[in-house]
Structures are given as C-alpha cells and as structure tokens.
Amino acid sequence: MTSQAQAHPPQARDRKLSIYKGDPGMWSWVLHRITGVALFFYLFVHVLDTSMVTVSPETYNSIIDTYKSPIVGLLEIGLVALLLFHAFNGVRIILIDFWSKGVKYQRQMLWIALGLWVVVFAGFASRQLFLLFSHL
Numbered sequence: 597m598t599s600q601a602q603a604h605p606p607q608a609r610d611r612k613l614s615i616y617k618g619d620p621g622m623w624s625w626v627l628h629r630i631t632g633v634a635l636f637f638y639l640f641v642h643v644l645d646t647s648m649v650t651v652s653p654e655t656y657n658s659i660i661d662t663y664k665s666p667i668v669g670l671l672e673i674g675l676v677a678l679l680l681f682h683a684f685n686g687v688r689i690i691l692i693d694f695w696s697k698g699v700k701y702q703r704q705m706l707w708i709a710l711g712l713w714v715v716v717f718a719g720f721a722s723r724q725l726f727l728l729f730s731h732l
C-alpha cells in the first residue's frame with residue numbers, strides 16, 4: 597500500500613476528488629447559466645411589454661414612461677453587463693468546442709474574455725451613467 601493510500605482511505609480520497617473547488621472555469625460556467633436565465637426573463641418581459649402596443653396603446657405608453665426613471669437606467673446598465681459577459685463567454689465556449697486547441701487555452705481565453713468585458717463595459721457604463729445623471 598502506498599503512503600498516499602494510507603494517509604487517505606479510499607472513501608475519503610474518492611469524496612475529495614468529486615468536490616469542485618472554485619476553479620475560474622467553474623465560476624465561468626455558473627455565471628454563464630445565471631446570465632442566460634436572466635437574459636431569458638428580460639426578453640420575456642420585453643416581448644410582453646412590447647406586445648401591449650397592440651392591446652392598449654395607452655397602457656404601452658404608461659409602461660414606457662416608467663422606464664424613463666434613473667432606477668431603470670441603472671438596471672439597463674446591469675442588463676448590458678449580463679449581456680456582454682454572456683456574449684464574450686459564449687464566444688469562448690464556441691472556441692473551446694470547435695477549435696482543436698480550445699481546451700488547452702480555455703483558461704487564457706477566460707481571462708481574455710473577462711478583460712474584454714471590463715474594457716467594453718467600462719466604456720459603456722461611464723457613458724451611460726453620464727447620460728443618465730446629466731438629466732437630473
């Protein structure tokens with residue numbers, strides 16, 4: 597019996613191997629699912645409020661008026677953050693799936709996707725915050 601097998605009984609060793617310990621790839625996977633679900637619900641609400649124009653134009657106009665508040669403006673910034681992460685990470689996932697060296701470079705591509713997300717989102721958020729608060 598090896599010293600490693602003596603130090604860790606088989607049952608404890610198997611359990612240890614089955615626990616995923618917070619690798620960046622795991623968080624990328626979790627965030628991709630969360631952003632996908634959030635975008636799905638946003639699109640569902642968007643279709644519903646847009647369809648109100650055919651049912652009742654007055655109701656549609658009142659819904660659109662509620663969207664002109666600063667709180668909704670901040671929510672739009674959050675929406676773009678979700679959308680950008682989902683898009684950049686989605687491209688990374690496509691490259692992992694269809695590029696022969698994708699798996700080998702998946703971690704580097706994650707950091708590139710996050711870097712692109714930070715740059716693009718910072719540019720958008722600063723401009724949007726300026727526009728949002730210049731009207732107050």
